[in-house]
Each structure stands twice: as structure tokens, then as C-alpha cells.
Amino acid sequence: MQNQRQIFRLRARASGREAFAPAEPGGVYIDSETGEEMEPVTELLPLAPSDSALLRSPENLRSCRRCDQLIGVDVSDCPYCGLRQSALA
Numbered sequence: 001m002q003n004q005r006q007i008f009r010l011r012a013r014a015s016g017r018e019a020f021a022p023a024e025p026g027g028v029y030i031d032s033e034t035g036e037e038m039e040p041v042t043e044l045l046p047l048a049p050s051d052s053a054l055l056r057s058p059e060n061l062r063s064c065r066r067c068d069q070l071i072g073v074d075v076s077d078c079p080y081c082g083l084r085q086s087a088l089a
């Protein structure tokens with residue numbers, strides 16, 4: 001289950017409705033229920049391309065250097081010991 005296409009959080013400006021979907025630059029995205037145009041507002045993790053689309057697969061984890069627990073690569077503070085994690089390369 002590889003993650004080749006980047007998934008975005010899409011938001012409709014007027015209603016604030018949100019959806020997750022792959023998006024391409026210049027694409028137009030319409031909410032199928034309300035007909036509103038939706039704008040990509042952020043990329044979801046894991047960023048494409050990655051070896052897995054699953055957020056908590058081994059490819060998307062790292063171990064805390066103090067307590068050695070596995071934590072997500074996107075986590076800024078270890079949820080087990082609270083250590084601030086170093087920035088990703």
C-alpha cells in the first residue's frame with residue numbers, strides 16, 4: 001500500500017465543510033453535497049511519495065532518543081516522556 005498521491009485537507013470557504021482527497025495543482029474541487037468549491041488547505045501526513053500510506057506504519061515512525069518508544073515522525077514532543085523531538089531532515 002504505497003502512498004504515491006498526496007492527500008490534502010480540502011475546505012469550502014463559506015460553510016467550512018472539509019474533505020480529504022488527492023489534489024493536483026490547478027485542480028477545481030467541488031463538494032458533491034453542497035456544490036461549493038473546496039480549496040486545498042493543508043497536506044496530510046505521510047507526505048507522498050512514501051513507502052506506506054498508513055500514518056503509523058514503521059516507515060512513518062521513529063524512536064524517541066530518551067525513552068526509546070516508537071512515535072510518529074510528525075510528533076514534536078514525545079507523548080511518553082515529553083522530550084522535544086529534533087526536526088526532520
Ligand SMILES: [Zn+2]
Nearest residue numbers: 064067078081
Ligand atoms: Zn520519549
